Amino acid sequence: MEPIEIKVLDKGFVRLINFLGGDETVVLAARVSTGKGLKGEEHDKKLIHYLMKHRHETPFEHSVFQFHISCPLFVARQWFRHRIASYNERSGRYVEYEDEFYLPERLRLQSKSNKQASEFGEIPNEQELLRMIQETYDLVYERYKRLLAAGVARELARAILPLSLYTQFYWTINARSLMNFINLRADASAQWEIRQYAEAIAKIFKAKMPWTWEAFVQHVWKGENPAITF
Amino acid sequence: MEPIEIKVLDKGFVRLINFLGGDETVVLAARVSTGKGLKGEEHDKKLIHYLMKHRHETPFEHSVFQFHISCPLFVARQWFRHRIASYNERSGRYVEYEDEFYLPERLRLQSKSNKQASEFGEIPNEQELLRMIQETYDLVYERYKRLLAAGVARELARAILPLSLYTQFYWTINARSLMNFINLRADASAQWEIRQYAEAIAKIFKAKMPWTWEAFVQHVWKGENPAITF
Amino acid sequence: MEPIEIKVLDKGFVRLINFLGGDETVVLAARVSTGKGLKGEEHDKKLIHYLMKHRHETPFEHSVFQFHISCPLFVARQWFRHRIASYNERSGRYVEYEDEFYLPERLRLQSKSNKQASEFGEIPNEQELLRMIQETYDLVYERYKRLLAAGVARELARAILPLSLYTQFYWTINARSLMNFINLRADASAQWEIRQYAEAIAKIFKAKMPWTWEAFVQHVWKGENPAITF
């Protein structure tokens, strides 16, 4: 298949590189229990809604998405908490990192109502602070290179690099686990940066499994996010 | 893709209905760590051997097999112990079971050396015993039907059916977990019946991921089974 | 600790043999994120409610229940579908099964409204049918013994035994996965037999983690079952 790619943040991407299954596979897997097969769009769609509504989630496991992801480390750290999935990541022990750090377009304020959240708003010296951040990246990266030049092992030198560093990984995940990911990471309570990724993934999910997506939004999604609608 | 089907035992089958990935996907997933891609057969094969030998097993998770299986319940019970996989099974609560029971061609003796194993050998009245088994199936199935006819719920009536009853299920599993399945279930210490399934699956595995299979047999497989060779 | 045992069905049991954690462990695990510890009952209880309501489920994984279970095979087959748990079961390859089969006190009718359910009601010749079931168990078990006496391997002879056969297993499961088990198996849509087990387990859960139980029933439990209340 042709990969589907969506750019995310300043230097990242979500790229679907492989896919197995789809809405019909959900139906076929569920109907194994009754010894029946496909019955036409109307019936099959209704079955998917029934499964979703009544928490019969196993038939959704037989569809599998394979992504190539590029994102900052602090996003990857939240991502890898999702254990029902497969990961292979760029290794900073094996290769030298490139000068690729996340620089937000705008800085966000600490939320006043939610201790772990942020909100958009006025930050007086925003441009100056953004320049300071970029300058820090340049300075730290230059020192990383200096350590490497001195013969220091990559695995040790990287310890001074910031969490905004971009990494890449392969990610294979079934549709059930992916819906859980979207539920938690596309929600308004998730950090804004991972939310951008979750929304890109949701778009791809919807394109590949439109009936499942519709049923998910209607019966399971409880979060807040205007981008998650049908 | 065209399904690949192999008949197993007297009435069962293993049917590959879908597949994602392959040897090249193993290589690509592993090379994410180094930022490289495919490098040609010789190098790529060597990498797969390296990964297998040094227990770098995660790159094998990005290839996924989807099977439709038909097997007796006592085999399914051993099968479902493999937790890193997805299952959807025929439901005896939902549908009436058909008159489909496993009747071995030959009976096996209790092993003298291994308390949990069996061995082929002479059983004096083997044909008579096999007839008794078939007769038991007929009698019990007739009573199952009688319970259903009296209005007894399927979920309750089925409790009298024997473990030789055939069931069917969808099974989606990644190549890493599948190698573990083959390692345990194609081994001489596994019950002869599930071994027939594991060997059929091994054949399909070898056809779909020949380099991975070769590396698996060479570096990981420790079991005894003349069918598992390269 | 003293095991807690509850008898279930005619010959089964649920026995808690070990337990790690508890409500305070939930609180401590959650507060790692903030660098704080316990704050007194009122605050800690409130936190548990907050976690449950907002689907922060990982802190519940750090409490672990260990059970010894005895139940019929058709119940065990539903049980073992729960993959986030550890199992070790009686082996019919290794030991001879005893003459222990589930005989319901009453037979249930096939539900008219739900294709996979049953309901209590009048079955004209109920006592006669129950006698027929017991007679079938006696007859099949006698034949099982005859096969063993003829030298047939235990793993093969057992194939004629019915699904009502009792098995035993060790089951270790964390509180998060256990709440999912209760959610699915104590619900009115689950088979009546496994529901009896799920209710026994729910009682033990409530005794060991009373705050978590209260929060679970209030925020997560959506099922129908008068036994699941606080």
Add this chain to the structure above:
Amino acid sequence: MEPIEIKVLDKGFVRLINFLGGDETVVLAARVSTGKGLKGEEHDKKLIHYLMKHRHETPFEHSVFQFHISCPLFVARQWFRHRIASYNERSGRYVEYEDEFYLPERLRLQSKSNKQASEFGEIPNEQELLRMIQETYDLVYERYKRLLAAGVARELARAILPLSLYTQFYWTINARSLMNFINLRADASAQWEIRQYAEAIAKIFKAKMPWTWEAFVQHVWKGENPAITF
């Protein structure tokens, strides 16, 4: 129980805070299959060796370790790849990070033979480089504080902090998965820093499950590490 604590690296620790099971639980879980219980040290130890040698790994899942860990982020990133375990971590969205960064006592050279490894050796200006590293930490931390003071959200400000930052987490893991952790992370091919943690954990493992440890080292451990012996 009294926690067992071992200091690791310059500012980290491994602290066992809870434990369920032990060698006898392995034996009891395995003997469920045969309907037997404990048989005395000689027989029970022999069984554990048998299980380990023949890859019967499930009985080891019924023993559970609960740790409180403090380690640098680049170590935590390797750690969290182990998916069969439970984690709750300090949240940099919720709380301000303290000025706690890993400063190695000595720098290591990039290995000449292994692209992803390091080795101890002479680095001409080692002390100067170490000073540069500490200075970088001070400078970056001061800027992190400046961002916070300007009202920037914690979740965003932390993106400039280095991978050497210390984090803390609760970790609950069964003995089977823990042996896999030790196998991979105490090996000579693992990064030196996580190896120090794996060795501390191995010591605790050995103290709590001495028979299992002995069998593990004898039958499963293939790695290189003089600290892993019996």
